[in-house]
Amino acid sequence: AQTVTQSQPEMSVQEAETVTLSCTYDTSESDYYLFWYKQPPSRQMILVIRQEAYKQQNATENRFSVNFQKAAKSFSLKISDSQLGDAAMYFCAYRSENQGGKLIFGQGTELSVKP
Amino acid sequence: DTAVSQTPKYLVTQMGNDKSIKCEQNLGHDTMYWYKQDSKKFLKIMFSYNNKELIINETVPNRFSPKSPDKAHLNLHINSLELGDSAVYFCASSQHTGTGGEQYFGPGTRLTVT
Numbered sequence: 655a656q657t658v659t660q661s662q663p664e665m666s667v668q669e670a671e672t673v674t675l676s677c678t679y680d681t682s683e684s685d686y687y688l689f690w691y692k693q694p695p696s697r698q699m700i701l702v703i704r705q706e707a708y709k710q711q712n713a714t715e716n717r718f719s720v721n722f723q724k725a726a727k728s729f730s731l732k733i734s735d736s737q738l739g740d741a742a743m744y745f746c747a748y749r750s751e752n753q754g755g756k757l758i759f760g761q762g763t764e765l766s767v768k769p
Numbered sequence: 770d771t772a773v774s775q776t777p778k779y780l781v782t783q784m785g786n787d788k789s790i791k792c793e794q795n796l797g798h799d800t801m802y803w804y805k806q807d808s809k810k811f812l813k814i815m816f817s818y819n820n821k822e823l824i825i826n827e828t829v830p831n832r833f834s835p836k837s838p839d840k841a842h843l844n845l846h847i848n849s850l851e852l853g854d855s856a857v858y859f860c861a862s863s864q865h866t867g868t869g870g871e872q873y874f875g876p877g878t879r880l881t882v883t
Contacts, residue, residue, distance in 0.1 A: 689871075693810075697857060699874035743810060754825040755800055755863055756814040757872060 656681045658748050660760035667736045668768050674721075675731045675763045677746030686750045688722065688729045689757070694742040702744070705729065733765075741767045772796050773875040775860050781881045782850055790845045790878045792860030799865050800824075801843035802872065803835060806857040815858075818843055819865070847880075855882045 658679045667673035690702040705713045705722050713720050717734045746760040773794045803815040817825035818837040832848045860875040
């Protein structure tokens with residue numbers, strides 16, 4: 655069974671600085687997607703970025719980028735120029751082609767941003 | 770227009786009661802899901818429906834019964850509520866079950882069982 659691990663329960667970053675959130679996963683499949691979701695205090699789940707496993711190029715969305723290392727099964731999220739609005743819980747998630755579309759989530763990392 | 774909506778947003782009830790949570794999506798998606806987020810914020814899939822057919826049932830107690838009257842709706846009925854059922858329940862939808870189908874989440878329903 656696939657698993658997703660986020661080893662940092664909490665992280666803190668100074669406003670305008672850069673922070674990296676870690677995620678590792680375990681799978682024997684070759685086709686899958688990886689996601690980062692943000693959950694602010696409003697509890698709404700917001701998709702931040704996604705990565706297709708077959709793509710070597712790392713995904714980027716404005717200030718958010720990933721470092722996808724397929725062999726190492728690592729998928730970290732880098733947030734550049736951190737803003738107060740980035741403070742939230744961040745979840746790494748895995749989705750395979752063969753399991754009915756379900757997302758398998760990591761435990762989450764609570765990010766705080768200091769002004 | 771809200772893409773995925775859930776009602777109610779908050780639900781407080783006593784042990785032993787039966788309650789339902791409703792979910793509707795207006796995205797024209799084929800697949801809908803229920804996830805449970807526990808007190809430690811851990812999210813886990815409960816059910817998935819594709820075109821009104823159940824395709825995922827992740828070892829959820831029989832007290833939980835999903836119902837999909839049509840593609841746009843997926844309701845969750847819970848019988849004989851227990852304290853451990855207290856959680857936030859999220860509905861989500863995606864265009865299809867393939868990896869390309871991004872999931873859009875509803876606002877969640879916070880269920881508190883006293």
